Amino acid sequence: VLRGNVCVVHLVRIFMSPIDYQVGKLSRASNTLSALFSTKITTIYKIQLSRQA
Secondary structure, three states: OHHHHHHHHHHHHHHHHHHHHHHHHHHHHHHHHHHHHHHHHHHHHHHHHHHHO
């Protein structure tokens, strides 16, 4: 019984690993996007401040 469970777990892991990989890629991409977005906002903010000064 235990051996069968281990086999099922192994199969689930094999099945899930591409999904985990895609999720990891997505989260990395969103992190990169948010970082770019925040730097853009700070740059725009600094430009606005320098214009006011």
